[in-house]
Each structure stands twice: as C-alpha cells, then as structure tokens.
Amino acid sequence: MSLDRILSRQASVDSPRRTRHDRGVSNVVNLNKFRKARAKAEAKKRAETNVRLHGRTKAERAIEARQKAALERCVDGARLTPTTDDDGEHA
Numbered sequence: 001m002s003l004d005r006i007l008s009r010q011a012s013v014d015s016p017r018r019t020r021h022d023r024g025v026s027n028v029v030n031l032n033k034f035r036k037a038r039a040k041a042e043a044k045k046r047a048e049t050n051v052r053l054h055g056r057t058k059a060e061r062a063i064e065a066r067q068k069a070a071l072e073r074c075v076d077g078a079r080l081t082p083t084t085d086d087d088g089e090h091a
Contacts (some may be wrong), residue, residue, distance in 0.1 A: 056064075
C-alpha cells in the first residue's frame with residue numbers, strides 16, 4: 001500500500017461521520033412549523049407590549065392616583081387667585 005492511501009484511510013477513520021449538510025444537501029424545512037413559530041413570537045411580542053401599556057396592579061394604580069391628587073392639591077394651593085364656585089363662593 002502506498003503512503004497516500006494509508007493516510008487517506010486513517011483520515012477517514014479519524015474524521016466524524018459526514019452528514020447531509022457536509023455534502024451540500026440542504027435541510028428540509030417544514031413551512032407550517034416555521035409559520036407557527038413566527039406567529040407565536042409575534043403574539044409574545046404583542047403580549048409584552050400590552051403588559052407594559054395596561055398591566056399595572058391595583059396597588060400601582062392606587063399609588064399613581066394618590067400622587068396625582070397630591071400634585072393637584074399642591075398646584076391648587078399655589079394659585080394666586082382662588083377659584084370660585086358657580087355661586088360666586090370660594091372653594
């Protein structure tokens with residue numbers, strides 16, 4: 001046996017088994033699974049956006065309402081001219 005032949009046999013024994021991908025054949029893709037995965041990713045993204053926009057707890061909404069009321073009291077207290085009711089009386 002020639003040295004080249006021995007080395008090529010040794011290389012084929014040492015190398016891992018060749019797959020379809022190594023031989024240039026592309027992998028088959030199930031388009032239905034691809035579409036479902038894409039739709040699922042879009043739905044997850046839309047859900048995360050909705051949580052950011054609308055997903056506040058009752059406690060968070062109560063804190064925000066208290067802060068808003070305190071700000072309104074602060075602004076009303078700093079007015080130069082007091083507000084009057086429809087009857088002409090000061091509020």
